[in-house]
Structures are given as structure tokens and as C-alpha cells.
Amino acid sequence: MSSIIERYEAIRSRINTVAAEEKRSPEEILLLAVSKTFPVSAIAELYAHGVRNFGENRAAELCEKAAALPADICWHFIGQLQSNKVRKVVQTCQVIHSVDSSELLERIDRIAGEENKHPAILLEVSVSGEESKGGIPPEKLHDLCLRAAACSHVDLKGFMTMAPLDADEVYTAALFEKLTLLRDEESRLLQKDLPVLSMGMSGDFETAIRHGSTLVRVGTAIFGVR
Numbered sequence: 001m002s003s004i005i006e007r008y009e010a011i012r013s014r015i016n017t018v019a020a021e022e023k024r025s026p027e028e029i030l031l032l033a034v035s036k037t038f039p040v041s042a043i044a045e046l047y048a049h050g051v052r053n054f055g056e057n058r059a060a061e062l063c064e065k066a067a068a069l070p071a072d073i074c075w076h077f078i079g080q081l082q083s084n085k086v087r088k089v090v091q092t093c094q095v096i097h098s099v100d101s102s103e104l105l106e107r108i109d110r111i112a113g114e115e116n117k118h119p120a121i122l123l124e125v126s127v128s129g130e131e132s133k134g135g136i137p138p139e140k141l142h143d144l145c146l147r148a149a150a151c152s153h154v155d156l157k158g159f160m161t162m163a164p165l166d167a168d169e170v171y172t173a174a175l176f177e178k179l180t181l182l183r184d185e186e187s188r189l190l191q192k193d194l195p196v197l198s199m200g201m202s203g204d205f206e207t208a209i210r211h212g213s214t215l216v217r218v219g220t221a222i223f224g225v226r
């Protein structure tokens with residue numbers, strides 16, 4: 001067995017263990033393989049193993065890889081999305097994790113309409129309120145949710161966040177917990193299911209699952225160091 005597949009399976013089994021401890025079903029947690037910077041051949045190996053969800057953070061790299069790989073891959077865009085890259089991303093991705101302004105939201109919605117697409121979107125929240133890392137602060141979330149819910153060509157599915165890289169586990173856990181609470185509150189206010197919480201990476205996915213994550217974005221722990 002190849003080491004990529006071994007590592008993927010090891011992560012999957014750690015996810016299943018935490019899910020069981022939390023009395024959650026492992027099927028409700030998606031393992032997104034973050035393949036940025038790794039070659040098509042590495043993705044193809046996991047594809048042959050049955051993996052269909054891959055995450056990329058650059059539009060050009062995403063399009064190159066998508067063109068070289070089977071069409072039934074579900075591509076997730078997880079990077080900062082520049083306005084001139086929206087069309088490419090909308091044409092290629094089923095899920096956009098990093099919507100963090102009304103300008104970007106409205107542009108995605110308009111272009112999705114033109115392209116006859118209906119991407120799932122997640123709003124990226126900077127839970128700690130530090131805007132430097134991308135993501136909107138919690139106090140702006142409700143307004144953006146209302147705008148997203150009013151769009152006709154995108155499907156608001158939930159929220160995404162990134163914990164600061166230097167944060168300890170207690171702080172990280174508190175951020176994840178807070179995003180889960182924000183999701184519950186928005187879901188109630190909007191009277192709409194917001195099933196997806198994209199939280200957790202190689203270093204903190206177990207903490208994220210303990211605090212409500214339904215989608216973990218794992219790169220290094222599967223593919224190796226970038």
C-alpha cells in the first residue's frame with residue numbers, strides 16, 4: 001500500500017475514533033484531502049482508492065489539476081478568492097469555503113447564474129475577530145448570512161474558520177466551540193439548516209471534531225510536508 005493511502009486511512013481512523021468518543025456518526029465528518037502544491041499523480045492515487053473530495057487554494061493550479069483528472073471529483077476552493085478568479089473557480093468547484101465579503105458573495109452569485117452553476121458556499125469567519133487572516137468578524141456574520149440566503153445561485157451551507165497557527169489547544173477549542181454556537185444561532189435566526197462546519201487541519205482536526213466540525217481540511221498529514 002502506498003504511504004499516501006496509508007496516511008489517509010490513518011487520519012480516517014483517528015476521525016472515526018474521535019467521532020465514536022463524541023457519540024457522533026463518522027459519516028457526518030468529511031475528510032477533505034488538501035492537495036495544494038502536490039502533483040496530479042498524488043491525487044490520482046487517492047482517487048483510485050475511492051477519495052472524491054479534494055481542496056485547492058489557487059485558481060490556476062486548481063484548473064490545471066481538474067483538467068487532468070476525472071470529472072467526478074468534488075473540488076473545494078479553500079483559499080482567498082480574488083475577484084478576477086471567481087469565474088474559473090465557479091466553473092470548477094462545487095464548494096467554496098472562503099466567502100468573506102458581500103462583494104465576493106454577490107460576484108460569485110452573479111457569475112454562478114451566468115455559468116448555470118449552483119456552488120455550495122461557506123462563510124469564512126475570523127472567530128477571534130482578528131481580520132488579518134481573512135474571514136469576517138462574528139459581528140458581521142448575520143448581515144452576510146442574510147445576503148447569502150437571499151442569493152439565488154449559491155447555496156449557503158455553513159461556515160469555515162482557521163485557528164491561528166500558534167494557538168494552543170484550549171484557545172483553539174474555544175474558537176471552534178464559538179463557531180458552532182454561532183452556527184446554531186444563525187440557523188435559528190434564518191430558519192435554515194446550516195449543516196457544514198469546516199474546521200480543523202492536520203494539527204487540530206481532532207479538537208475540531210470534539211467541538212462540532214463536520215469537515216476537516218487535511219493536507220500535510222496525508223500528502224507530506226509542503
Ligand SMILES: *Cc1c(COP(=O)(O)O)cnc(C)c1O
Nearest residue numbers: 034057078201202217218219220
Ligand atoms: C493548506 C490549508 C489546509 C491544510 O493544512 P495542513 O496543515 O497542511 O493540513 C487547510 N485549510 C486551509 C484553508 C489551507 O490553506
